Amino acid sequence: MRVEGHTWVVVGAQGMLGRDLVEILRDRGATVVELDRGETDITDAASVDGAVPPCDVIVNCAAYTAVDRAEEEEPLALAINGDGAGHVARVASKRGARFVHISTDYVFAGNATEPYAELAARAPLSAYGRTKAAGERAVEGSAADYLIVRTAWLYGEHGPCFPKTIARAGAERGSLTVVDDQLGQPTWTRDLSDFIIRLVVADAPSGIYHGTSSGQASWFEFARAIVVSKGLGEIVSPTDSSSFVRPAPRPAWSVLAHGSARSVGVEPIGDWRERWEAAAERVLASS
Incomplete structure (x- = not known):
């Protein structure tokens, strides 16, 4: 399908x-209906049904994302990430709309040694991961024509994110230590947005796709690239995760494969370093 002339609900x-x-x-000519907490409560099926108008595509970006707090609030996280995803999927089916659901690398244990394939077994270690895995299953169990798009290490200009935190901390402290034993794929929200649109335009079959940058990096490597972009020089030193114990376990390996996208003719997002160079000025403008 084309973007222009169609109605998307976000x-x-x-x-x-x-x-x-x-x-x-909107830049590409779509009619967009914006829904957020002020317009609908995704934990309430009737609220979602009442808020979503006739449309062509629904993208569910809503989520409980407080990874550490989810260890104490798993029922709330499950209501949003699990039940909520199912409610939106069923409304998409009722409207006859394509449904895109955003998920996460946290559905995996993070103990692999090669990129996780789309159909690799889910084995979440944290409450957040369990609730997102429940959301994937709810979408798969609905009658929706769905695309589950897993992403990881997201950053962007419109919210708090790792690059902004690192840039501010580096400028204030003059030196930083960052873990080098967790590997993933830093991914710009604009690149993920474009990837989602390209999947829908390509009429990709229902299934799971991975929307992350290509290549891989440690948090240390990413932080080093950030401070260089900020003009702070080589002020980052590596350490290991034992120095930063947190309530929720983090996947040590969050590198995702892109075979499903390639199989339907959709190119994955480019290498994380190239994409960071393209994003840096825009993302760090407010840091």
Whole structure:
């Protein structure tokens, strides 16, 4: 399908990803309906049904993303990430709309040694990961024509994110230590937005796709690239995760494969370093 002339509903439209997606869709000629917490409560099926108008595509960017707090608030996280995803999927089916659901690398244990394939077994270690895995299963169990798009290490200009935190901390402290034993794929929200649109335009079959940058990096490597972009020089030193114990376990390996996208003719997002260079000025403008 084409973008222009079609109606897209973005749930979670005021989040970091949602804001970029809305902007890009409008630039490309789509009619966009923005829904956020003020317009609908995704934990309430009737609220979602009442808020979503006739449309062609629904993208669910809404999520409970407080990874550490989810260890104490798993029922709330499950209501949003699990039940909520199912509610939006069923409304998409009722409207006859394509449904895109945003998920996460946290559905995996993070103990692999090669990129996780889209159909690799889910084995979440944290409450957040369990609730996002529940959301994937709810979408798969709905009658919706769905695309589950897993992403990881997201950053963007419209919300708090790792690059902004590192840039501010580096400028204030003059030196930083960052873990080098967690590997992933830093991914710009604008690139993910474009990837979502390209999947829909390509009429990709229902299934799971990975929307992350290509290549891989440690948090240390990413932080080093950030401070260089900020003009702070080589002020980052590596350490290991034992120095930063947090309530929720983090996947040590968050590198995702892109075979499903390639199989339907959709190119994955480019290398994370190239994409960071393209994003840096825009993302760090407010840091």
